Each structure stands twice: as structure tokens, then as C-alpha cells.
Amino acid sequence: MxxxxxxxxxxxxxxxxxxxxxxxxxxxxxxxxxxxxxxxxxxxxxxxxxxxxxxxxxxxxxxxxxxxxxxxxxxxxxxxxxxxxxxxxxxxxxxxxxxxxxxMITTQAIDNFLDLCSNREADLYYPVIPRREVEKNYPLTRRTYVSFKEGQYTGGNLFLFNPAVVEGCMRQGQRLVDARKSPLRLGCMLGLTFLLKFLLHRVTLKEAEAHASGLLGVKGAVVISNYPEVGVDVDKPSDLELVMEKLGI
Missing domain, CATH: 3.90.550.10 (Spore Coat Polysaccharide Biosynthesis Protein SpsA; Chain A)
Structure with missing residues (x-):
């Protein structure tokens, strides 16, 4: 629990x-x-x-x-x-x-995320959703995607974490949160070498996980979720229209 x-x-x-x-x-x-x-x-x-x-x-x-x-x-x-x-x-x-x-979040999506997290030992778990899964289920939505060697992903809006590590990574954590919808800003925060590889789409999810962990001073884990509802948020009128359409309102 x-x-x-x-x-x-x-x-x-x-x-x-x-x-x-x-x-x-x-x-x-x-x-x-x-x-x-x-x-x-x-x-x-x-x-x-x-x-x-x-x-x-x-x-x-x-x-x-x-x-x-x-x-x-x-x-x-x-x-x-x-x-x-x-x-x-x-x-x-x-x-x-x-x-x-x-x-649009569902109980199944939450359960799946928690189950995936239980398979790894970490202080902070962050979900990413493959672009193909988002566009398959929500073809009209506009999201920010980050290109990795494995493909394109968007970030989720669920986080599982150990409260004991929060105060130690507050400042950098806020910077990462502020930059989460700007792939270039995220790349710059993680260093020049990383940025160059990132621009060439040669960074793997494992490398991104390791760099973010080092930046925050915690053990982080990137979790791939195939539930797009984890990442489809409502922050503009078109998002609201999409949700209303999906719910039949």
C-alpha cells in the first residue's frame, strides 16, 4: 500500500x-x-x-x-x-x-504503473509513454515528445517517490519540473555531451535515467507505461474538448 x-x-x-x-x-x-x-x-x-x-x-x-x-x-x-x-x-x-x-486517468493505468515500479528498486519513478500509444488512442492530441534512441516518448503525470529524498533534491527537482515540456532545456541541464547526443537522437532511456539520477542525487527509474491516460493532461482548450469528446459529453 x-x-x-x-x-x-x-x-x-x-x-x-x-x-x-x-x-x-x-x-x-x-x-x-x-x-x-x-x-x-x-x-x-x-x-x-x-x-x-x-x-x-x-x-x-x-x-x-x-x-x-x-x-x-x-x-x-x-x-x-x-x-x-x-x-x-x-x-x-x-x-x-x-x-x-x-x-482520463484510469484505475488500470495507476495499478499498472505501481506494478511496474515494484519490479525495480529506486527513490523516484517517472513514467514515459511511447508516442505510438498516445496517437493510437488519442490521435488529435498535441503533446510534447522527446526523441530517444528507442523512439519518441512523452512524460507522464504520476510520480512515485521516497519522501526521505525530497528535501535533498528540491532545487534541481523544481528546475527539471519547469523544463519537462522543453526537450532542449532538459538536454542543456544534463550537460554538453549529453546535449549533443540528445540532438542526434542517440541518447537511450537508460542514459537519461542515469544522468537525471546524478543531477538529483537520487536513484531514479524511468518506467515505460503503455497507458496514454497517464500523460494526456488538460492544459489548453483543445485538451478539454478532446476529453469531453472521449467521455461523450
Whole structure:
């Protein structure tokens, strides 16, 4: 069993603000249910989650969510929200972190990710999804892909990690998170040699895993998930339209 932490504190002040009057992206309604509720329903349906903590607008979330879910006030940025949430999960050995903007996530996708992680020993597990799997199931979606020697992949929105290593890699972790949708920025952070190989599409997933682990000072593991729902998030109007179409709304 692992504990889950859902980040739901992003204000709705970006591209989605014209699609919904909700003050926070987590509270954008899709077919009468908010985005964060879709994520929580998938988490609760697994048999592998113990406690769930949601970091976001406490007033709205406490009215919306059942009492067995702990709601925590959001901080100023992603890493700050992560630390706030972990305060309510003392002693946790492993925490599954999810963003609130993946309403297509399924229990099967979550279970599969956790099963894949259980096959390796690491401090941080990060999923990547092959481009072919995304486009096979969501041909109209536009995602950021990174080219590796094995093929093209997009990053996921689930993370499994050991809370004990978080504070030690906070600064670099925030930089990696900020650069996750810019392949060139990611390459630059990992050094010139790596960048040159990256530009030639000669970097393997194993090499990327090793470089990221060294940068963060932790043992990281790249996990290949064939569930595109792990990586199909909603951050622009076309994403919202796609989700509504898939859900028949």
C-alpha cells in the first residue's frame, strides 16, 4: 500500500480561463464532475492506495470532497505544495503523486504503473509513454515528445517517490519540473555531451535515467507505461474538448 498526494493548487488563469469560470483548474467541471474528482475516483478504486492528501484551495475542496480525504492549503509552487502535502503523511515509505489535470486517468493505468515500479528498486519513478500509444488512442492530441534512441516518448503525470529524498533534491527537482515540456532545456541541464547526443537522437532511456539520477542525487527509474491516460493532461482548450469528446459529453 502507498499513500497518494494530489496537486490541485494551480489557479485557472491560463488558456483554460475562457472555458470555465472556476478559480482553479482542479475545479473545472467536465460533465458535472470536477477534474480533481476524476483523478480521485481512479485513485480510490485501486486496492493499493491507503491515505489520500489533496493540496489546493481548502475552502472549495472541503465542500466538494468526502471527509476521508485530507485537504491541505496550497503553497506558492509545485515543490512547496509537495512539501506541504508530505507534512500530512508522516512516516510514509512511498508516495504516489498525481496532478489534478488528468481526468482520463484510469484505475488500470495507476495499478499498472505501481506494478511496474515494484519490479525495480529506486527513490523516484517517472513514467514515459511511447508516442505510438498516445496517437493510437488519442490521435488529435498535441503533446510534447522527446526523441530517444528507442523512439519518441512523452512524460507522464504520476510520480512515485521516497519522501526521505525530497528535501535533498528540491532545487534541481523544481528546475527539471519547469523544463519537462522543453526537450532542449532538459538536454542543456544534463550537460554538453549529453546535449549533443540528445540532438542526434542517440541518447537511450537508460542514459537519461542515469544522468537525471546524478543531477538529483537520487536513484531514479524511468518506467515505460503503455497507458496514454497517464500523460494526456488538460492544459489548453483543445485538451478539454478532446476529453469531453472521449467521455461523450
Amino acid at each position: 502507498v499513500n497518494a498526494l494530489v496537486l490541485a493548487g494551480s489557479p485557472n488563469d491560463g488558456p483554460l480561463k475562457d472555458c470555465s469560470p472556476a478559480r482553479y483548474e482542479a475545479l473545472i467541471s467536465i460533465g458535472g464532475k470536477t477534474m480533481v474528482e476524476y483523478v480521485l475516483d481512479a485513485l480510490k478504486a485501486t486496492g493499493k492506495i491507503n491515505r489520500i492528501v489533496v493540496v489546493g484551495p481548502t475552502e472549495e475542496l472541503k465542500k466538494l470532497l468526502p471527509g476521508d480525504i485530507t485537504v491541505v492549503t496550497a503553497g506558492r509552487d509545485l515543490m512547496g505544495n509537495l512539501l506541504e502535502g508530505l507534512k500530512y503523511l508522516p512516516g510514509a515509505q512511498r508516495v504516489l503523486m498525481a496532478t489534478c489535470d488528468i481526468p
